Amino acid sequence: MSTTAGVLPENAPTRAETERARWPKYDAFAFISGGATYLDDIEPAGTLHMAVVRSPVAHGKLLGVDVGQALAMDGVVAALDGREAARHLAPMPYVQNPEDIDARTFSVPALAVDELRWLGEPVAVVVAESAPLAQAAAAAVRVRYEELRPVVDLDELGVDPSDDEERFADLVLAANDFTRGDTGSAFASAPHSLRTTVRIARSSTAPMEPRGYLASWDSDGRLTVHASHQQPFQLRWELSTVLRMPEDSIRVVVPQVGGSFGLKMTGFGEEPLVCLLSKLTGRPVKFVESRAECFLGGGREQIHRAAVAFDDQGRLLALRDHITIPVGAASTSPGWRMAYVTAATFPGAYDIPAVEIRSRVLLTNQPPWHSCRGYGKDTAIVVIERLVDMVAAHLGLDPADVRRRNLLPSDRLPHRLPSGYLIDSGDFGALLDRALALADYRPVKGTRAAAPEDDVVEGVGIAFEITPEGGGHPSGPLRTAPRPTAPAPETATVSVSADGRVEVRSGVTNPGGGNDTSLAQLAADELGTTRAMVTVVQGDTDRVPPGTGHASSRATAVGGAAVVLAARDVASRLRAWAAERTGARPDEITFAGGRVEVDRRPVMTLADLCSDLHSTAGAADLVATRSYVPQTQRGLNDNEEYRYTYPYVSSGVYVARVLVDLATGKTTITGLFAVHDCGRVINPTLVEGQMHGAMAMGAGLALFEESLSDADGSPLSSTFKHYLLPRANDLPSMVVEHIETPSPHTLLGAKGAGEAGVGGTMAAVLNAVANALGPGCPPPTALPLTPPRVLDLLARAHGGIKP
Structure with a gap:
């Protein structure tokens, strides 16, 4: 692992503390052996199963729902349509106020009542003794509707809606503009300018485990919900709002989660519906979505009409991008907010004097966006x-x-982007130099990699990526904002038992990436104990302090800082007690390997010290709860206060090598290299695992993954046969190194490592294919670069005749 020098925040862990071991993931064997407990493994006695009846059209008036035939079937216990559900449930709430990003708000019911807005929208639910029975009953429900013309493909409108806003005002969900300098003058005076249209297809997240919920009520009217979810406290708040009941009457428990990637946040109608049906039937009710239902949602679809002005040396003088972003139907899910983040991230890591970003977020009759890893960046x-x-x-x-x-x-650095986002730290030149050396980079001019008759050409592509992480999405000067915003704190409780065992309770959750291992490692470092003596509790709203769960790469940088602070409080009390027992000064006491040391000489075990303290002073002295929020940001030349948004920015350089078969259009990735800066690396094993996963996702989005639909909105990518993920043999061995520039705004100097790698890999592969095809071929401007798209480019290069 490579490092660069940086100044650590005061009292941050030292390299010796955090680098002493690459801790492997907790419970790794349970995951790879099939022994982990997921949501669908939990089934109390008497559990009923819920199935969803979905809209058969993308747009229409809902005239009625007949559940009579379904209720007459053996084993069917209950059924609800939207009107009945609305008698019990409030509309779905927004976790974050849309007005913060100048967006419209909508009243979104858990089940459709009057209008059908997308093909697949829930219109009724049925509950039966088994999942197959419930699905059969759902198929028996009759939905009456008057079909209306849907807006599915923006190209069918015949005009760019962002150029005719008055005509398409009803479609505009949000309008976000960010500018710096005078782009008009810059383009007019620049020696060169180029323009292009980049289209990015709708895609999904495809976790191993789809969404699932299990609800049950006890005799005291208390609700327990087991959920495959990444944000249990947000889910508890949502259920409290929709069910109109106190939050402290709801417990949310998250078992092991088979991946999330942004999908498993709040905003889905099935979440309150399982709870309502459990209450009405008096039995536990479970819902686990099918893979086809999982693939209904999506995100990322965008059209960029971009231009750049530059001088003879390639110095960028101005950037203009007019973005049209169809986010599907209105939803309270945070997914549509990715559109704001896309616009706010420009111009990335580049010093461009004049920037004009104009983003129009449009409603269509496609399924609503859900959050996707990368989150617009x-x-x-x-x-x-x-x-x-x-x-x-x-x-x-x-x-x-x-x-x-x-x-x-x-x-x-720190550098303020036109949106107000702040790049806090980094060494971009060092990242580029190291990545080029790691990849043994040599510019390739579409040269053939094999004999000419093989029709295979090689290309290499580079991409620089910045990834704002760790907090809220709004930005800009406070004078333009409805109200200030700030990232929420994370909280942790650390306790030590009489036998020296450490328990960490954290408000962040683990959707499979292993952040529980990092939290345990941080606590163990502070208390000088071993891996076997630390237990981490997460994902249970009755047992852990409130937190944001898992989002925006906060688990270690923010949640881990709370653990460190709480562990330090406990260590300070232990140190004072050890000093009293040994006669040494507290600053002479250290903890290492489960031992108490004075001037590095062992004097007793940590367990003995804890036992003595428990028996004398009581357990309260060995419990501490602390919260942490990153420090306030300022740019070098800020002359006014800005809204607090992402507190740290990761960065990286990605190099991709590809072979393109000119006969078939197939692209093969032969090399992927990355040098990444996520600040101080707490556990390299986990960071590299995150990077490998993100790079695999970026490769898939560049070449394979696309959520397709017919002109009427019917989904065409409902299985893995049609939604193509990269397989192991589609990917090369990935090479990842780190450069560390600690963030000045976090206790640990850490930044995020969860979303980086997606966009960088997508861009590097796209540039590599363009490089392989060479200057005689139109540059690729649409993702994914499927073989038909590559062949179409080659045909256009040869006057419409395929080579």
């Missing part, structure tokens, strides 16, 4: 990195050199 990176490569190609320059000439230097 990934698509912004694809566009800016494509433009940089186009500049290099236009001038005949090495793409690496063009990047080097435009990257923000370290002495310009």
Whole structure:
């Protein structure tokens, strides 16, 4: 692992403390052996199963729902349509106020009542003794409707809605504009300019385990919900709001989660519906979505009409991007907010004097967006990195050199983006240099990698990525904001038992990436104990302090800081007690390997000290709860207060090598290299695992993954046969290294490592394919680069005749 020098926050863990071992994931064997307990493994006696009746059309008036035939079937216990459900349930609430990002609000019911807005929208639910019975009963429900013309494909409108806003005002969910400098003058005076349209297809997340919920009520009227979810406290709040009951009457428990990637946040009608049906039937009710239902949702679809102005040396002078973002039907899910983050992330890591970003977020009759890993930053990176490569190609320059000439230097950080997002730290030149060396980078000009008759060409692509992480999405000066915003704190409780065993209770959750291991490692380092002596409790609203769960790569950088602070409080009490027993000064006491040491000499075990303290002073002295929120940000030249948004920004450089078969259009990735800066690396094993997963996702989005639908909105990608994920043999061995520039805004110096790698890999693969096809071929501007799309580019290069 490579590192660069950086100043750590005061009292942060030392390298010796955090690097002493690459702790493997807790319970790793349970996961790989099939022994882990997931939501669908939990089934109390008497559990009923819920199935959802979904809209058969993308747009229509809902005239009625007949559940009579379903209720007459053996084994069917209950059924509800939207009107009946609305008698019991309030509308779905927004976790974050849409007005914060100048967006419209909508009243969204758990089940459709009058209008059908997307094909697959829930219109009724049935409950039966088994899942197959429930599904059969759902098929027997009759939905009466008057079909209306849907808006599915924006191209069918015949005009760009962002250029005719008055005509399409009803479709506009949000309008977000970010500017800096005078782009008009910059384009008018620049020696060169280029423009392009980049289209990014709708895609999904495809976790191993789909969404699922199990609800039951006890005799005192208390609700317990087991959920495959990444944010239990937000789910508890949502259920409290929709069911109109106190939050402390609801317990949410998250078992092991088979991946989330943003999908498993609040905003789905099935969440309150299982609870309502459990109450009405007096029995536990479970819902586990099918893979086809999982694939109904999606995100990322965007159209960028972008242009860049530049000089003879490739210096970027101005950037303009008019973005149209169809986010599907109105929803209270946070997924549609990715559109804001895309616009706010420009122009990435580059020093561009004039910037104009104009984003229009549109409602369509597609399924609502759900959150997707990358959360809008990934698509912004694809566009800016494509433009940089186009500049290099236009001038005949090495793409690496063009990047080097435009990257923000370290002495310009922290740097405020036009949106107000702040790049807190980094060494972008060092990242680029190390990545190029790691990949043994040599510019390739579409040269053939094999004999000419094989029709295989090689390409190499570079991409620079920044990833804002750790907090809220709104940004900008406070004078333009309805109200200030700030990331929520994370809280942890650390306790030590009489035998020296440590328990960490954290408000962050673990959707499978292993952050429980990092939290345990941090507590163990502070208390000088071993892995076997630390237990981490997460995902139970009755047992852990409130927190944001899992989102925006906060688990270690923010949640881990809370653990460290609480563990330090406990260690301080232990140190004072040890000093009293030994006669040493507290600053002479250290803990290591489960031992208490004075001047590095063992004097007793930690267990003996804890036992003595418990028997003398009581357990209260060995419990501490602390909260942590990152420090307030300021840019180098800020002359006014800004809204508090993402407190830290990770960065990285990605290099991809590809072979493109000119006969079939198939692209094969032969090399993926990354040098990543997520601040201080607490556990390299976990960070590299996150990077490998993100890079695999980026490769899939670049080449395979696409959520397709017919003109009427019917889904065409409802199975893994049609929604193509990269398989192991579609990916090369990935090479990942780290450069560390600690964040000045976090206790540990850590930044996020959960979303980085998606956009960087997408862009690097896209640029590699463009490089392979060479200047004689139209540059690829649409993702994913499926074989038919590549063949279409080749046909256009040959006057419409396929090579």
